[in-house]
Amino acid sequence: MTANRRLRDCGRPAGVSDVALIQNGDHHRYGGLFLCGSGWVCPVCSAKIRFRRADEISRAIARAIEAGFGAVFVTRTIPHTAEDELRTTLGYLAEGRRWSANHWAVKQAREEAGYFGCITAKEITRGNNGWHPHTHDVEVFREPVTPKAYGKMCKEYFDKLNAFYVRQGHKPMVRGIGVKLDIITRDSDALGRYLVKLQETGIGLGNEMARGDLKKGRKGSLMPFDIAAYFLRTGDVDALKLWHEYERETKGKSVIRFSKGLRGQLLPDEPEASDEDLAVEGDGVEVGRLANWLYRRVVALGLEAAVLRSLDTGGFGAxxxxxxxxxxxxxGLHGPRQEINPTMLTNTSG
Ligand SMILES: [Zn+2]
Structure with missing residues (x-):
């Protein structure tokens, strides 16, 4: 169903080589598979990328607050209807953010608050009123944000973004909903909510939705993977069109980004990893291999997870x-020598 070639190849063995079985503690995983590294369209890679970015961000912000910096959690949206194309709303949201960030009044409000940089996460869901693109930022300031500075930013962030939408002939925002600012302190739950958002990769209850939920929707929203899962289950071409629209409009866009220089300031000892790096698994030792042809049979039967589970629970015997x-x-199974089943040896030699 995907038009994305990298996604189609994600999880396939690279070339004709064997697939390694890697053990890390009590768990096993595969090694030597091609991974697409997409934080938007791949359910496997995006879970890993978002989970690891969330961890990176929580350490960066904890460090910032410990060092006496201020931090504000900002959510920005754009009004939309079911008819709006994702290209339109996503484009206006991005342009509006840029335009208002360059507006003198926003610049002044930020300067007075001691603006230092920000971390931006983009999200797209689909609800009753069509596509719902929004951004979650953590803005970092050189000192804790005062109530006065906070009030000024609340006003200017909303007014200027709203002015941009209206100037483009778009619908105006509702005050208090379109832009939200939340000061993050050591014990506020604002950061926790942000991190939970980052980890919402969406294979969930939404899968169980009924057909009407796609077009008219029920309360709440669908994650793009819900739409994909719905198409796979029903073959509904409208759902496929939505998925393709989502693939098209997210292509080449970052999921989560630190503004220039901020990451180096907050996490100076950690080298920066790309999304592709984050999708790659971490530690472990190779304990065996599956021949390329055997792994392909395993995939064809949908047994990828069962293979790892059997290794986790009962080793090579299981x-x-x-x-x-x-x-x-x-x-085609090459395990540690002492555990090789005698019948396997007969098979290979015969
Ligand atoms: Zn992938």
Whole structure:
């Protein structure tokens, strides 16, 4: 269903090489697979990217607050209807952010508050009124934000973004909803909410929605993966069109970004990782291999997770049992020598 070639190849073995079985503590994973590294369209890579970025951000902000900086959580949206194309609302939101950030009144409000930089996360959901693009930022200031500075930023952020939308002939925002600012302190839950947002990758209850939810919707919103899952279950072409629109409009756009220099200031000892880097798994030791052809059989039968689970719980003995139960040729399983099943040896030599 995807038009994205990298996504199509994600999770496939690179070339014709074997797939490694890697053990890390009690858990096993595959090694040597191609990974697409997309934080938008890949359910596997985006979960890893968003989870790891959330961890990075929470450490950066904790460090900032400890060092006496101020931080404000800002959410920005754009009014929309079911007819609005994602291209339109996503474009106006991005342009509006840029335009208002360059407006003298916003610049002045930020300067007075001691603006230092920001971390931006973009999100797209779909609800009753169509696509709902929005951004969550953590803005960092050189000192704790005073009530006066906070009030001024609340006013200017809203007024200027709203003025931009109206100037473009777009619908005006509702005050108190279109732009929200929340001061983050050591014990406020604003950062926690932000991080939870980053981790919402969306394979959830939304999967169970009824057909009417897609067009008219119920209360709440759908994550793009809900739309994809809905198409896979029903073959509904409207859902496929929505998914393709989402793929098109998110292509090449960052999911989460630190403004220039901010990351280096807050996390000076950590090298910066790209989304592709974050999608790659971490530590572990190789404990065995699956031949390329055997791994492809495993995928065709939808057994990728079952293979790892059997290794987690019962080692190579359990994995051999699983493969045998599915009439798979275990000669393609190369485990640690002492655990190799004698029948496997017969198979390979024969
Ligand atoms: Zn991927």
């Amino acid at each position: 994995l051999t049992e699983l493969l045998t139960a599915y009439h798979l040729d275990t000669s």
